[in-house]
Amino acid sequence: MKILYISDVHAAVDNLNIVMEYTKENTPDMAVVSGDLVDFGFLKKGIGIHPETNQRILVRDIPIYEPYTLEKYQNLFGFLFDYAQRHEEGMQRLSNIYDMTRAVYIVAEKISQNPPEELSEDDIEQLKEFKLDREFDNIEDIVDYYLSIVDFAEGNMDIQYDCIKDILDRSGVNYHVLPGNYDKDIQETSLKDKDIHRKTLDKDGLIISCFGGANDFERGDIAIEGIPLEITVPFKEYVSRMRTTISEVFNFLIEEKPDIAFTHIPPRGNEMDIGLAKRDPPMQHPQTKQAMFKGSPGLTAYVKQGFTKLICCGHMHGGVGASNVKTEDGLAVVLNAGSLDHGYFTEINIDDETKEVDSINLYQIKPKIIQTDNSIDWKEELDINNVELLIKYVIRPDGNLERIKLAKSILEVNDQDMY
Numbered sequence: 356m357k358i359l360y361i362s363d364v365h366a367a368v369d370n371l372n373i374v375m376e377y378t379k380e381n382t383p384d385m386a387v388v389s390g391d392l393v394d395f396g397f398l399k400k401g402i403g404i405h406p407e408t409n410q411r412i413l414v415r416d417i418p419i420y421e422p423y424t425l426e427k428y429q430n431l432f433g434f435l436f437d438y439a440q441r442h443e444e445g446m447q448r449l450s451n452i453y454d455m456t457r458a459v460y461i462v463a464e465k466i467s468q469n470p471p472e473e474l475s476e477d478d479i480e481q482l483k484e485f486k487l488d489r490e491f492d493n494i495e496d497i498v499d500y501y502l503s504i505v506d507f508a509e510g511n512m513d514i515q516y517d518c519i520k521d522i523l524d525r526s527g528v529n530y531h532v533l534p535g536n537y538d539k540d541i542q543e544t545s546l547k548d549k550d551i552h553r554k555t556l557d558k559d560g561l562i563i564s565c566f567g568g569a570n571d572f573e574r575g576d577i578a579i580e581g582i583p584l585e586i587t588v589p590f591k592e593y594v595s596r597m598r599t600t601i602s603e604v605f606n607f608l609i610e611e612k613p614d615i616a617f618t619h620i621p622p623r624g625n626e627m628d629i630g631l632a633k634r635d636p637p638m639q640h641p642q643t644k645q646a647m648f649k650g651s652p653g654l655t656a657y658v659k660q661g662f663t664k665l666i667c668c669g670h671m672h673g674g675v676g677a678s679n680v681k682t683e684d685g686l687a688v689v690l691n692a693g694s695l696d697h698g699y700f701t702e703i704n705i706d707d708e709t710k711e712v713d714s715i716n717l718y719q720i721k722p723k724i725i726q727t728d729n730s731i732d733w734k735e736e737l738d739i740n741n742v743e744l745l746i747k748y749v750i751r752p753d754g755n756l757e758r759i760k761l762a763k764s765i766l767e768v769n770d771q772d773m774y
Contacts, residue, residue, distance in 0.1 A: 361387070362388070362535075376739045389619055390568070463502055466494055478494065533565045621651070627674035628649060660682065666680075666687060668692075675717070676693075702715065
């Protein structure tokens with residue numbers, strides 16, 4: 356069995372087209388796309404049509420047009436957050452960022468259906484602290500404006516989901532998707548029939564469990580500059596008031612005990628859990644100087660149980676590749692597929708009889724390089740001929756990885772930061 360594994364598409368439909376072209380001669384039995392399918396709701400990137408090939412391509416730096424700007428959204432949200440704190444019983448007791456943000460959205464929808472008669476004097480004073488682009492006489496108008504901006508962002512995201520679905524459907528590949536921290540509930544998109552979040556699949560006796568989303572364990576859900584957090588998929592993992600760790604991903608996987616697990620977030624504290632550039636070390640705590648990882652401690656705790664021998668993730672773009680992790684009874688393998696936006700994708704090869712993973716191939720779609728006397732330029736005219744096998748990982752019977760390096764990645768060719 357061959358599984359095509361992709362993560363962190365970030366609306367890079369040009370690269371997705373190339374991967375699907377690659378599958379025509381290297382057909383997988385199934386494909387899994389592990390989150391962050393789209394990019395910004397308040398557009399920094401968008402989808403365009405190539406004038407010659409008519410293929411969908413990624414267009415960067417599209418200007419955000421009036422009246423829907425990120426700044427206006429943030430100011431409106433700031434006022435409504437403050438309003439909800441003062442008027443809604445129970446808001447003060449919420450500690451998780453996602454819960455607080457979702458509560459603001461729920462409060463806004465509640466107000467739109469049953470608006471108060473007028474703003475209080477405290478509300479009017481608070482309005483002055485937020486730089487709103489117009490004057491408001493009542494809370495209903497503020498809420499309607501806020502909800503219209505959230506709807507606008509959702510609409511931009513839906514365009515990207517529709518485009519990704521079209522490319523994947525046309526490939527004929529049997530594919531599944533799960534959400535990342537950039538995504539809204541896949542059930543609310545055109546890809547809903549392909550959603551495998553919190554689901555377990557049986558593929559000819561191979562048990563595969565999937566859990567999407569990601570958060571920052573210390574701070575709560577990740578606030579992304581271009582996407583309203585209110586509509587993203589929650590990833591609930593935090594320390595409770597009783598100082599115990601609550602982890603939905605741990606609870607889900609310990610119940611399922613699959614052969615392979617697909618998640619968006621990596622396990623915490625390993626080579627697959629580092630930042631934006633492969634050569635960067637983990638971030639350090641400003642006081643303790645200890646490494647600050649962003650993966651899931653609950654997922655790490657599950658991996659150490661030894662029930663699952665391959666955990667496939669993404670999220671941390673700099674952690675691309677595979678490595679061993681010690682378990683209670685041996686070794687597991689953690690695979691970070693990297694970001695398709697940066698050209699990375701993988702193949703997982705599984706023995707049909709034993710259901711053991713034989714090998715993993717890591718590929719990169721490389722731009723053409725134009726070498727001049729003193730510099731290197733990158734030419735972004737990509738096709739299937741730009742696909743290169745970087746590393747082949749062979750998994751030995753004892754679980755040890757043998758790493759066979761076949762080519763250099765873009766970052767190793769030049770010190771220029773391609774991220």
